[in-house]
Amino acid sequence: MKLAIVDDNKLEQELIFNTLRTYEHERNISLDISSYSDGNSFLNTYVPGDFDLIFMDIYLNELNGIDIVRKIRQMDSKVMIVFLTTSKEYIFEAAPFHFFDYILKPFESTQIFHVLDDALALLPEQEAELSFEYRSFDVHFPLSKIQYIYSNNHEVIIHTTNGTHAFRLPFYSVTDHLDDSRFLQCNRGIMLNMDYIKTMESDYFEMTDSKCFPIKTKGRKQIREQYIKYQFLKLEEA
Missing domain, CATH: 2.40.50.1020 (LytTr DNA-binding domain)
Structure with a gap:
């Protein structure tokens, strides 16, 4: 499964990344993880099909996460979006973009594990590597x-x-x-x-x-x- 983390907080980004690596180890699977510290660099390099799931922070320095997802949805309707944010106030604004989940920070690792389990169940079976x-x-x-x-x-x-x-x-x-x-x-x-x-x-x-x-x-x-x-x-x- 190919994953992207978009979060301008380095500590938060590393926390998500380490949680994904723990999941990878415990489930004995391979995850391809890319991290981005700002929305513009992510959007400028985004190609539909590059990722199966995106962990998107909403509070970013330049474009906010919802604006980024709005642009992504114009070219990619299939990628799964998981908002990871400190506030629930944007949940209704995010809803039209068909997010896969909306998780509040600080999150529990079990929440991320549950999302990944559900996402893997929806994706085509991965070839053994x-x-x-x-x-x-x-x-x-x-x-x-x-x-x-x-x-x-x-x-x-x-x-x-x-x-x-x-x-x-x-x-x-x-x-x-x-x-x-x-x-x-x-x-x-x-x-x-x-x-x-x-x-x-x-x-x-x-x-x-x-x-x-x-x-x-x-x-x-x-x-x-x-x-x-x-x-x-x-x-x-x-």
Whole structure:
């Protein structure tokens, strides 16, 4: 879910941001959060579809939150708006713009959690992702696009249908975030997406791009059985 916070009070902005991060951690989902300190910079860069939900303060230095939402609604009727403000006096003025919720500050984290739960229920189901932090940035890869992951010279290589990406990280720091039945660890430092395995030989897997990965000797029988079981399950679901 893509979220925007528009609030010119840095402390309030950080409080909302930290609450969203707590929700993200507790629900084990990925949120894409952008923060803005004034309405003009938000409006000047706004593109319909960029966000699923906007947390909008009403008391801003220049344009107030209702004026901003009025302009947004002229180009985007779908984005969900949540007003976060210190006063309830604007609730009737805000009503024509079909806000998703109107929350008074100081807010309880449970109020934000409830809004996010409701918003997620209305949005199309999000594709599962591999997410981890790298050099202070959040990195996201759709699981369906990852073909294989392996360790090479102190780097983790993530090969996807869109290309190859290298990160100078321990292998486990990436793969520990990966809990999905389609992924198989066939050897130390090698994780394969079984949807992209073309053939299984006695001691190696060949991928759809013709790259081959060895199956470790210890536990080889169990690894082969795991792959066969996965293929049977796919056939039953087809």
